[in-house]
Amino acid sequence: MINLMSDEQATGKVKEIFDEIASQFGMVPNFFRAQAGADPAWLELNWNRWKIIMGQQRSLDRKTKELIAVAVSIVNNCEYCTLAHEASALMAGSTDEEIIEMKQVVELFASFTKIADSLKVPCDITPEMVKENE
Numbered sequence: 648m649i650n651l652m653s654d655e656q657a658t659g660k661v662k663e664i665f666d667e668i669a670s671q672f673g674m675v676p677n678f679f680r681a682q683a684g685a686d687p688a689w690l691e692l693n694w695n696r697w698k699i700i701m702g703q704q705r706s707l708d709r710k711t712k713e714l715i716a717v718a719v720s721i722v723n724n725c726e727y728c729t730l731a732h733e734a735s736a737l738m739a740g741s742t743d744e745e746i747i748e749m750k751q752v753v754e755l756f757a758s759f760t761k762i763a764d765s766l767k768v769p770c771d772i773t774p775e776m777v778k779e780n781e
Contacts (some may be wrong), residue, residue: 650684653676664694667749672704676731710739717746718753 654675657665661683668675682690699714713736720728733746762768 649681651680653680657683662691667698668694678727678731689737706758708739710736710741714745714749716739718749721750721753722757728746 651660654665661766665675665679665683668679679690681693682693701709707715713732716732717729717736720732736746739741
């Protein structure tokens with residue numbers, strides 16, 4: 648069983664990171680506690696990645712990013728990630744209806760990609776084609 652590092656065990660850089668994480672989420676999720684317990688450098692690497700990709704306002708808003716994270720988590724069959732990102736999507740302003748619709752899109756395209764791959768359908772529209780016609 649993996650060691651979930653407690654707040655009491657966290658010292659130095661791990662404590663600093665836990666404090667940042669708690670300020671962002673109001674708690675330190677077990678996902679980050681497990682990484683800290685396994686390898687504090689791994690925690691630091693992934694927390695820095697999270698801050699850049701999810702924490703900064705860039706082209707996509709947080710709600711959209713969380714809905715994408717739910718979709719990826721579903722496709723990857725990760726129950727922890729699916730539940731955590733669905734909760735995060737709700738906190739970022741998603742409605743139950745939006746989450747259901749996103750799940751329908753995931754299910755539809757999981758099926759469609761299997762059909763396209765099994766029939767070896769040649770792609771007749773690409774991003775390059777769209778850009779050429781702009």
